[in-house]
């Protein structure tokens with residue numbers, strides 16, 4: 428499959444993307460994960476990106492496109508892909524449209540995950556992440572807690588609250604979504620590619636997406 432996942436922070440893009448990869452071996456391409464890995468490695472991209480990310484601001488479009496062009500040229504042709512967290516602005520969406528056209532790749536459709544604001548806020552403030560950059564397993568202190576002493580069940584590293592998951596940063600990320608990323612819904616509607624999915628339970632959402640792909 429070749430799809431884009433849209434949705435506010437906390438809408439469950441990462442979870443839905445992972446479940447979708449299991450359907451047909453398409454690869455998940457998460458700009459958030461790629462950026463966090465660059466930050467950990469201390470590359471020049473990572474150093475530049477970190478300042479924006481910690482505040483809950485977007486990383487500049489030029490940096491994102493440089494990073495994604497390479498990634499799509501390598502991955503997109505061969506296998507299917509699920510874009511998770513990209514594009515996030517109109518300029519990114521326009522650049523992606525041109526890039527895919529050049530690579531002669533067509534999208535199946537764009538999935539918009541619709542999740543009520545209260546659910547989103549509750550999820551974001553209770554989310555915790557494994558500190559091991561190679562693992563990054565996501566936990567939830569209410570519904571899916573780590574071990575009693577706060578360790579990752581997969582790799583044993585300590586589970587932390589991400590720097591961009593403090594309350595101020597969360598509020599800023601949601602505002603950024605409303606101001607910039609929500610515009611993509613209209614963009615893809617005009618392109619005739621948008622499909623909306625009311626999404627509270629990720630597994631049910633994946634079943635619905637699977638049916639749309641047939």
Ligand code: ADP
Pocket residue numbers: 435436437458459460462479480481483484485486487491511512513514515516519591600
């Ligand atoms: P979430 O969707 O929960 O906000 P992500 O893991 O997708 O989290 O992204 C984390 C951060 O990485 C964002 O707040 C932003 O700073 C940066 N980022 C990720 N993808 C993009 C993108 N396509 N454009 C600009 N910044 C991005």
Ligand code: ZN
Pocket residue numbers: 557558559562563564579580581582583584
């Ligand atoms: Zn872990």
